[in-house]
Each structure stands twice: as C-alpha cells, then as structure tokens.
Amino acid sequence: MSDPHADLKMLREDLKDELLAINNYQVHIDATDNEDIKKLLSHIRDEEKEHFAELVKLIRQLDPTEEELFQEEGM
C-alpha cells in the first residue's frame, strides 16, 4: 500500500503540471494567427483545465485539511 503523504505529494506535482500546461497552451494560442491552431490548442487547454479540476477534487477527497479549507472558503 502506498504512503498517503507520498500520494498527495504526487498529485500536487501533477496539479502544478496541469497549470503549467494551461499557461503554455495559452502562450501558443496568443502567438499564432492561424485559426485552426488556435481552435485545437484552445480545446486542449480546456481539457487541461478539466484535468486540474479532477485533480483538485481527488486531493480534497484524500486530504481532510484541504477539504476543510475549501469549505471555509465556500468552495
């Protein structure tokens, strides 16, 4: 059985990578005038946003402190 703290650390690393991906796709979207590229990269960027949300949801399930703090923020 894996260490719960190690699992959460791994998920937070994945969360960071999703944010970096969102920002990188946005840079490329903004850098091109090609509408086909903009359309595809925007779609991929939005999928990364979904991945981010999925990871946050799982982290909240696995980390009671995180869940409590989200609830304090009304989220």
Ligand SMILES: [Fe+2]
């Ligand atoms: Fe992703």
